[in-house]
Amino acid sequence: MTRFLAIIRVTLLQLIGRRRSIGLLLLAAVPAVILLLVGLNVNERDTEEFFRTVILWLVLGVVVPIIAIVLGSGSLGDERAQKTMSYLALRPIRREVIATAKLLATWLASFLVAGAGALLTAVALGITIGSWDETLAILVATAVTTLGFVAVTQLVGYITERAVIIGLAYLLIWETIVTSAASQVATTSIWRMGLSAYAGIIAGDHWGSALGLEARVVADLKDLLSGVGPGAGGALVKVLGLSMVSVVALGYLMRERDLVS
Amino acid sequence: MTTLSPAFVRNPTIEIAEISKWFGQKVAVSNVSCSFGPGITGLLGPNGAGKTTLLRMMAGLIRPSRGKLTVLDTDPRRDTTVFQRVGLVPEDDAVYPFLTGRRFVEYGAELAGVRNPSSAAAHAITAVGMDDAAGRRIEGYSKGMRQRIKVAGALVNDPEVLYLDEPLNGADPVQRVRLIELFHHLAAEGRTVVVSSHVLEEVEKMASRVIAMVDGRLAAAGDAAAIRAAFTDIPYRVRIDSDVPRTLGAALLGREVIRSVEVIDDTLHVQTDDLGDLGRLLPSLAQSLDVRLTLVQPEDLSLESVFRYLVHGR
Numbered sequence: 001m002t003r004f005l006a007i008i009r010v011t012l013l014q015l016i017g018r019r020r021s022i023g024l025l026l027l028a029a030v031p032a033v034i035l036l037l038v039g040l041n042v043n044e045r046d047t048e049e050f051f052r053t054v055i056l057w058l059v060l061g062v063v064v065p066i067i068a069i070v071l072g073s074g075s076l077g078d079e080r081a082q083k084t085m086s087y088l089a090l091r092p093i094r095r096e097v098i099a100t101a102k103l104l105a106t107w108l109a110s111f112l113v114a115g116a117g118a119l120l121t122a123v124a125l126g127i128t129i130g131s132w133d134e135t136l137a138i139l140v141a142t143a144v145t146t147l148g149f150v151a152v153t154q155l156v157g158y159i160t161e162r163a164v165i166i167g168l169a170y171l172l173i174w175e176t177i178v179t180s181a182a183s184q185v186a187t188t189s190i191w192r193m194g195l196s197a198y199a200g201i202i203a204g205d206h207w208g209s210a211l212g213l214e215a216r217v218v219a220d221l222k223d224l225l226s227g228v229g230p231g232a233g234g235a236l237v238k239v240l241g242l243s244m245v246s247v248v249a250l251g252y253l254m255r256e257r258d259l260v261s
Numbered sequence: 262m263t264t265l266s267p268a269f270v271r272n273p274t275i276e277i278a279e280i281s282k283w284f285g286q287k288v289a290v291s292n293v294s295c296s297f298g299p300g301i302t303g304l305l306g307p308n309g310a311g312k313t314t315l316l317r318m319m320a321g322l323i324r325p326s327r328g329k330l331t332v333l334d335t336d337p338r339r340d341t342t343v344f345q346r347v348g349l350v351p352e353d354d355a356v357y358p359f360l361t362g363r364r365f366v367e368y369g370a371e372l373a374g375v376r377n378p379s380s381a382a383a384h385a386i387t388a389v390g391m392d393d394a395a396g397r398r399i400e401g402y403s404k405g406m407r408q409r410i411k412v413a414g415a416l417v418n419d420p421e422v423l424y425l426d427e428p429l430n431g432a433d434p435v436q437r438v439r440l441i442e443l444f445h446h447l448a449a450e451g452r453t454v455v456v457s458s459h460v461l462e463e464v465e466k467m468a469s470r471v472i473a474m475v476d477g478r479l480a481a482a483g484d485a486a487a488i489r490a491a492f493t494d495i496p497y498r499v500r501i502d503s504d505v506p507r508t509l510g511a512a513l514l515g516r517e518v519i520r521s522v523e524v525i526d527d528t529l530h531v532q533t534d535d536l537g538d539l540g541r542l543l544p545s546l547a548q549s550l551d552v553r554l555t556l557v558q559p560e561d562l563s564l565e566s567v568f569r570y571l572v573h574g575r
Contacts, residue, residue, distance in 0.1 A: 002378075006371035013359055083353035086322055087414060091372040092345040255338065258323040 011105035028117025031058045032124040039128025052220035061191040064114045068146045069167035072153030075106040099250035110146040118142040137201035145194030148239040151246040183227035199230030267483035270298035274453040280328030289314040291477040301448045303468030304457040311477035312457045348415035352426040358400035362410045373418035385413040404431030422453045496520045496532040502556035
């Protein structure tokens with residue numbers, strides 16, 4: 001347990017460097033600022049609709065993934081780039097334990113930054129429409145999305161130095177264009193797993209109905225979800241599955257491939 | 262008792278059998294077999310000879326493409342428990358600049374599962390003489406300080422096997438002496454210390470046994486004199502100082518043991534195939550000629566000469 005916690009502590013310090021953190025925190029605050037600017041100039045219903053159709057996508061489909069891609073790529077990528085892989089890996093620790101500790105630390109770092117932005121967005125929403133009911137759902141959706149992206153990019157970051165570019169290209173091409181156009185593959189979209197968790201918490205029980213506030217929520221979200229069903233439990237299972245695959249694959253690669261190039 | 266090839270030692274802690282490593286089309290290490298045991302062994306070779314690749318394979322950082330390697334009877338790529346008993350000082354600047362020196366070494370102790378990380382770290386930091394700077398962040402360290410904190414990080418788990426890749430890089434003369442003393446002390450305690458370096462003077466000071474690599478292959482093994490003796494086709498060069506070098510040189514000419522005689526700046530240099538025969542001949546000859554010998558010194562028994570023969574064949 002000491003080893004596990006030691007890796008988490010050092011990885012957090014490694015990832016949340018001063019310059020990188022400031023840049024990512026500024027990025028994380030962008031949706032809140034936009035929401036606040038729009039919300040203070042339109043009525044509550046329009047603000048709510050703008051939040052669900054634009055800001056949620058901006059948070060879960062753009063900002064949170066970018067933060068997770070940058071930090072996820074650095075999780076093991078920084079160890080390789082800074083040549084510290086030998087210091088970490090030539091220790092009596094199972095490779096899967098290293099991968100799990102790294103994943104947990106990177107998820108925590110990403111969630112600290114992305115979650116701060118998500119919280120600001122929830123605050124902006126509260127200020128503009130006077131409701132704070134969605135705060136938990138936004139934070140859970142952010143947590144789910146960051147875990148999914150971190151799991152994937154940590155693995156890519158171990159394999160290649162170009163993980164950030166690959167991650168951003170994946171975000172643009174697959175997550176944004178392909179899965180929006182083809183609903184058959186939308187279930188593989190990581191950010192929609194987060195959105196699905198949000199929808200599950202906000203309107204899960206009313207998804208099939210067409211009455212009241214929940215019906216409006218459903219209508220706003222259906223386009224973004226692109227056919228993916230709502231449900232926090234299902235979304236969590238999916239990202240945990242991704243995380244397990246990532247850990248197992250990393251353990252295998254660290255055993256079978258050279259640890260340094 | 263059977264004679265052992267100089268590439269091998271009795272009671273080895275590291276055994277390497279027909280090991281090769283290639284990266285794509287490039288062969289970095291080719292069919293090397295040797296072993297290492299307690300004491301300091303120098304891994305010597307010019308840049309690109311494959312010594313860092315061999316060291317990295319021994320440490321478990323990279324996988325051999327072919328062949329077998331065991332460290333303390335364990336394959337380091339298969340069983341990570343062996344890392345409890347192994348330490349590595351890599352050539353790279355492998356430190357976390359945002360940590361203090363003390364925290365860096367403690368982190369190593371925690372990763373290694375050392376029972377009392379703080380105490381082990383303090384001990385290792387003292388061993389490399391970094392007590393005063395241990396509370397400062399590594400990003401503010403000089404190259405030599407980084408090198409020493411890396412050594413502390415490798416020593417913190419009290420390893421039985423220690424790999425040192427260019428360990429004196431950046432260290433000032435005083436630090437070098439201190440580190441060499443430390444490595445000798447570790448070797449005297451019965452640890453296996455493998456030092457890779459291209460600086461011959463350093464290897465000569467540290468290691469009594471040398472594994473020399475050229476172009477990815479094991480070129481020679483043993484102490485410098487033994488490796489030199491293996492070059493039977495290259496005569497030894499000996500410097501002889503005397504009060505009458507030309508007289509002595511003329512007397513030596515034509516002797517069976519002498520290949521050539523040369524006087525440069527009033528100093529006699531001879532080439533011989535057999536140092537022993539020359540050593541027996543010289544006193545009697547000097548006595549008969551009434552010549553006073555002040556120095557008889559082989560000029561190419563040093564590691565540098567051996568290295569030159571290995572790499573350039575001359």
